[in-house]
């Protein structure tokens with residue numbers, strides 16, 4: 001048997017497939033897509049994964065959040081500078097923004113923000129996307145030649161090509177070659193995928209030079225090179241580059257999607273937005289510009305809005321494939337044969353009516369109080385168990401600071417109340433542009 005997709009949020013199915021102690025492993029999907037070296041996300045072997053996770057958990061640990069907050073807040077300050085320049089006159093009640101006033105594509109800026117943030121957290125590099133308002137970046141070929149490409153374009157092209165071709169694992173490599181020869185679309189995607197590799201390689205080699213010159217920087221790269229006592233980890237260079245690749249990919253794309261979607265959903269639901277602003281006003285003053293994490297990290301409605309947004313539109317929507325052990329495995333009480341690919345999509349599980357009442361409705365309140373805590377076990381936007389997202393805390397840090405700052409300082413309006421975004425799915429559910437009108441809030445004198 002080959003391929004079982006479970007379409008419910010049953011707790012036992014989630015635990016049987018993804019929970020700590022599951023005998024299911026990451027599926028062949030991951031090893032088929034991996035490069036010369038496994039990274040934390042595509043590594044299948046359990047012992048190897050545990051070794052990697054141990055090295056990286058120091059870097060991703062909660063206690064590091066505080067020391068990295070400045071790497072986020074300085075990006076938020078840059079966002080403010082850019083948005084201030086794009087501010088328009090206040091919208092009169094009942095009016096629609098005129099097209100010329102839609103000065104911000106919020107989607108693009110969320111990308112610039114998360115890409116700048118992860119490059120700083122991971123490599124102490126200042127990409128400068130927010131300042132430039134562009135994601136043009138230099139990549140490097142193995143022969144040392146450099147080129148300029150678009151970070152988003154090459155990242156998404158890689159995911160587009162892979163998500164179309166991966167599903168017959170044995171055929172993936174020949175299909176990739178064939179499609180690149182026969183189709184200009186695939187040929188372009190694979191060329192851009194090569195550009196992505198060169199973007200990562202260039203970042204890693206530049207950072208290595210700084211390391212070799214003796215600079216001790218507080219970032220993931222340093223944590224990969226040495227343990228916290230300064231003892232070298234002696235990891236192969238290919239493994240370091242592979243970790244940089246997954247960090248620059250997973251660390252930017254999904255958080256940008258989440259930040260974008262939360263803004264969109266709040267603009268669509270003015271009463272939820274008003275409740276959130278009321279909560280923010282209990283801790284922020286008119287003089288606060290970039291919000292500090294400490295000021296807002298415990299606000300329950302703010303967190304509820306983020307979780308409700310990631311419930312309704314989980315950034316990663318595809319069913320993350322796991323493989324049953326050779327002897328088979330019981331899932332939700334049913335015996336599933338060995339070597340079967342099994343998965344649950346967060347998009348589907350988060351719509352299980354038995355767990356989430358009115359699943360299509362944006363109701364942040366469902367995450368509040370004891371009942372909200374109870375629901376958390378069904379929330380799988382970051383997956384679960386030992387292969388759950390290691391960057392979750394960093395992502396919340398970015399989301400909380402940016403959203404609170406933006407909503408405290410600005411008003412936003414969609415093109416019109418019925419406006420909906422384009423959505424495109426590869427492994428992530430990728431929203432298209434989010435054009436908004438932006439203006440400073442009244443009585444706000446920061």
Ligand code: HEM
Pocket residue numbers: 040041042053118246247250251252254255258314315316320380381382383386387388389390391392394395
């Ligand atoms: C809203 C933001 C995010 C979402 C929705 C998200 C979602 C996920 C999911 C669903 C997985 C499991 C993937 C799988 O099983 O194939 C995962 C794993 C992972 N994520 Fe995230 N992620 C987010 C942010 C981040 C950030 C900011 C980073 C890095 C700074 C990151 C790094 C990783 C890594 C390295 C793994 C692999 C973990 C392992 O297998 O041990 N993610 N993420």
